[in-house]
Each structure stands twice: as structure tokens, then as C-alpha cells.
Amino acid sequence: MKPRGVDARMKPLLVLISLLVLLAGLASLWTLGSRGPESMPTPSLDALLDLDLDLGAEGFAEVVEDRPLRFPEDHGAHPEYRGELWNLFGQLTDAEGGRYAFQLGITRLGLAANPPPRASAWAANAVYRGRLTLVRADEPGVRSAERLTRAASGLAGADVQPMSVWIEDWFLSVSDGEPNRPRMHLVAGGEGPALTLDLIAGKSPLPFADLGLLGGDIGEIGLQAYLLPRMAAVGTLILDSQSRSVEGQVWLDHAWGTLPRSGGQVGLNRFSIQLDQDRELLCLQLRREDGTGTPIPACALILADGQVQSFRRREIRLEPFERWLSPRTGARYPVAWRLGIPILDLELELVPRTRDQEADDAVRLWSGAVQAVGRLGGDAIAGHGRIETTAEVAGPAGI
Template sequence: MKKFIIVLIVLFISAASYAENYIKLSPKDSVNLNQDLYYRENFASQWWYLTGHLETEDGRKFGYELTFFAVGVNQNKYQSAFGLNNLYISHFAVTDIEKNKYYKKEEISRGAYGAAGASADKLNVFVYDNILKGNLNEMHIKGEAEEFSIKLDLKSTKRPILNGDKGYSNKVPGCGECASLYFSITDMDTNGIITINGRNYSVSGKSWFDREINSDYNTDKIKGWDWFSIMLESNRELMIYRIRNNEGKANKSSYAVLTDKNGKKQQLDFNKISLDTTEYFKSGITGSKYPVGWHIRIPEKDIDIKIKPYVKNQEFIANYSTFNYYWEGACRVTGTDKGKAYVELTGY
């Protein structure tokens, strides 16, 4: 689940772009693999999203986020390299848990002269030195910033799950086109190098991959969301997203799914899930108050867990690329099943 504010960017840049013939989704649409792993033309926005939990052989822990966006501005066929069809954006962050330090960097490019782009016939997405390549079974990623970087190899241990109905994921009840094509790979063995201030750390662990494609979220009906990707030591993965309406309440498109140890998807009844806040973080920069600690109960699956951030300040302020801010961070999981999680909080 990723940032409805991308639609706002498109409107900010060129309100006329939405009058053009971008594809609108309907409940009849579904994810098509492998094609939907690659860049899809004629959609207003799409993204590839990775988070992960890594550690060194001696137990030093890190979290990372690496996201790529392709945002449609217009569909003209320019001859000039300076013609603006898409904006390519990347958000990159590393959490150094031992040092209680959060590093972040944002990038944006129109893609002129090969600075950024995405391929329609293979997985090849890049924004300057941030790169995602590979396929559904193996991915290779690189993120570069002045103080920190990653170079990682990922291998899927479970097949992709199609979220919603065969990958059609509605976000606003009663609006068929307010949806995305959405699939996840919830368990990817990960190995590579994290570099912090010139020092290299050999790391291994687990990553989570999300892919979404959309043209219209009708964002005036969405205040924000709380999104959880939870990796449990029982070799199960739990995804929950609570979409908040303008009154701050969960709308009927809020969603939860459990992937079992064999990779089988089990969609859950969101109304039978209890989400209670246990801890807050108030940003000294934006003034936003984020609910960063959670108590989650799912009686039908005997799940009773608590989520606590490893580092409280994991706020990504993106004044340069997406003109927004959000909290997205690595967390620990305790309770009936232990594990790790990434939590994304928008609209606060």
C-alpha cells in the first residue's frame, strides 16, 4: 500500500493531465503476472516498494526502505529529450537501530538523458543511482546517498499474493475506479552490504516487496492510512491496511491478509481485527503526532501482538520530491508470535 499523495502530485503539476486518456480500473480488472511487475504505460501513477530487516553476523540490526514511483504528467510523444511525460521519484531510508539513527534521501527526475526510467518489458527501474532490477524470483537493488547506501540481492521464498480480488484492490467504497492493481511478495531472503558513513556491514535478513498501479484514488475521500507489513517467526506474514476517511474512521475498503508458511493467502475479516494505539511520536519538525506503537488482536487466528518502533523518529519529510511527509519505520513484534514489521502512517 503506498502513497495516495502521488495523485496529488500529478494534479499539482498539470491538472489537465487527468483529462487525458489514462486507464481507469474497474472491478473486472486483475493483476497479470509477469507483465504487471514491469512498467505499465497509460496509468497515471505506479510504484515498486521494498522494505526489509537486516542484521550483521554479530547481531547489529538495520531496517531499510527503497521506493520507486513513475508519475504520469502527460501522454504527448515528444521528440526532444527534455519532453516531460513522467516524473520518476525515489525515496530511500536506512534505520541504524544500534545508533538510534534514521537516514533518508529523496530523488526526482524527468528522466532526460537516461537519468531515470522504467522498462515495459523487464524489471528495470532507476532514479539516478537508486536501482531495482530482476524478476519475480530474484531482485537486485541499490540505493546511494552521501552518508549511507545499500547493495542487496533478494530471493523470493513464496509466490506473489494478489491483494483484494485477484489483484484488484479497491480503496474507496462505491467508486470502482478508485483502486489499484496490487500484489506483494511477502518473504524474500536478502543478503548484501549496508554502508554507513564509509563503513561496510555485511548483512542478511528478510525483505517485503509491493507493487501497485493506479490512475485514480479519489483522494478527497481519504484522509490517510495505517499500513502494516508484519513478518512473524512462525513463517507467516500479515498485512493490514486501515484506510481512514475524512472523519478519521476506517472505511469499508480497509483490508487484511495472512500468508501462511506455504505461501497460501488467507483474507481476513477486517471488522474482527482490533487495532489499538499504545505509543505516539510527535515530530519536532512537522508537528505531526503519529501512532507508532500498536496492539493488534485477531482472535480467529489466535494472534495477539504488540508493535513497537526500534527508533521513534522515522519520519520521512519529502519537501523536494512529493511535497509531503509520512512516518515509515522498522518495528519489533512481540506477543503470541514474535517478529518484525514495517509500519507506514500517512495523513497525520
């Protein structure tokens, strides 16, 4: 039976929107001032994708069916596919109890699958973008730093084994550890915030297909992905020219496959929450951008031992209770939520660390750090994580 409020034409759009949110760092306006010969101009990703014929994009591999993930190889780069994302976010605490939420996205866009030989050292077959955002608890606003560089003359690139991806002086690499419990090293910074972290996976990689969120073959969406939903982090944060020792918990998404174009009439909200007692909750909610119809949620609870419990639409209550209107774009976003799974006796409120966390003017995406408070089975529970939501279309009454 067809889900109420959603016609059959919406399912193909879920393909693009799910990939868009997972690869949110890719679908954005790349804005970075001139940095010398390695700098790119400032085209949008959509503009680059529209150059498919000139760039030879049709030669890239496509994800057409599920395949078992292979580690340590799949921690590294997949240059045969056009797009790839390493996305990390988490919460850090310093020695004085200061709390910080960060997100770092490193994305690769392949320009040509079979480029002709070129003599120039500046000839590039890919571009890399990195964006670091930081929110300090009880302080408004978002700090950020960016990199955008061609894969030329060693300025940016990615290796398969051992895994390493870098953009100028930023890099993420696997240092050692078991293939299913890797240790990684992260360095990212600049004129804004700067991070140096050692990361240790507390759980084995979890294929996105095993979460049961999309209700179908993951290959249908042109995407292969896995999560490392809980990595212990120890390192240094530099903020306002002051160095602080920090520790905390980090979540890593790694995805590769076919890139989407932004747009369409369907929105998606994604909730990635690290809870007490080594549990993580990942939810997706498909909705119409104009607010009509009935939103369709799906959730997966990852237990301490890595086992997954999946929940579908009728087992979930998910409603926004606060919206935020961007003063820059006029876009409206649902930013605070109540989430309930009655079968678990779970009730959560998800509240943003700060309201103004619009990720990009061009895509109209809100990607924000949130804190979670609530109850599970009658006991208090807390956590932290991120919500990513595409903009709503305001009705005649406005907000």
C-alpha cells in the first residue's frame, strides 16, 4: 500500500536527497579567496557537474549493487568513483570543562575518468575541498576555516593504503590499529580554529546498508558508505590563539559514488546522535519541502556491541518544535525536535547549540551541532550530535 501523503514519484527523489544529505559537504558553493596557482575559481558544484561532457564524467565507475566492504582498503580513497566524502563530527571537552562541537568535511570531486597525458605540473584530475566548523557551548556563532585545492603538484590528494587524504596542510590518515578498529590522525586549521586529534575507533565499521533505513538495495542510490559512529579523540584545539588540550567522541562517515545535483521538491532531515552507554541513533526523515503530506521517518539504534535495531515510520514520533529563519537567505529550517520511539520507551529533545548554523547559502542546508536530553525506560539519558536539514518552503502565514 502506498504511504499516505507520498506518491510513487517521490521514491526516486529519495535516491538523490539521501545522497545529497550524506554528501552535504559536496553540494555547496565553493568560496575561497585567491591562494596562488593552486587555487580554483569559485564555481558551484552544480556548475562543475554541468560540464560532464567536457570533463569526461561518464567514464567513472558507478555503485550499482551492494558489495562487502573490505578493510583496511575501504578506509582509503576510491578514485574510480567521481565523488567521495570523509565527514567527521563530534564533541570535545577541555581541562576547564569547556565544550566544543566540531564538523570537518573533506570532499573529492573527480574531473575526468580518463584524462589525456598533460605535461604541466599544475594539470589536475580532481579538486578537494575541506571545511572545518566549530561551535563553543554557551557562545553564539560558528567559527570556520576552509581549503579548496586542485590535486596537482602534491597540494591535495588521497591514497588507498595506507589511507591518507590531504589538502595542503590539512590531512586525515590511518596511523595503525586493526583494520576494523583503526587509529587515525587528523590535522586541520588555519586562521580560524585549528584541530589536531588522535582518533581510536571504539566500534567496527558499520555499512550504511546494514542500518535498514532506506528499505531497499543500497546500490540503487549510487552510493557505498560506512560509519565509524564512536571514535575516542584526544588532542589539541587552538582557538583565539590559545591552545587547549581536549578529549571527546567523534563520528566518521565515509561515502563514495555518484554525485547528485541539488534541488527538487523533497527534503530530508538527518539526525546523528551519540547517546550515553555507547549507543548511537541515526534517523532519516523524508518530507515534502512545502510541508504537505506526511513525513516518513526511519531510525536505527546502534547498541554498545555494534548490533543494530531498526525502526520504521509507525514506530517513530518525530516532530519539530522550533524553526529558525536565516537572516541571509530567508530560508526556514526546523532546528529543534522531539523524537520518540515508544517500543523502546525513548523520548528525546534535540536542541541546537546555536541557531545560526546554516551550512551554505547556495544549497540552503542547515547542518548544526545539537544536544540531546530525555529519558529511556524511565531513566535520564543525554547525548550530542548533529542534525542536517534542507530548507522548508514557508506557507502563506510565514513561520
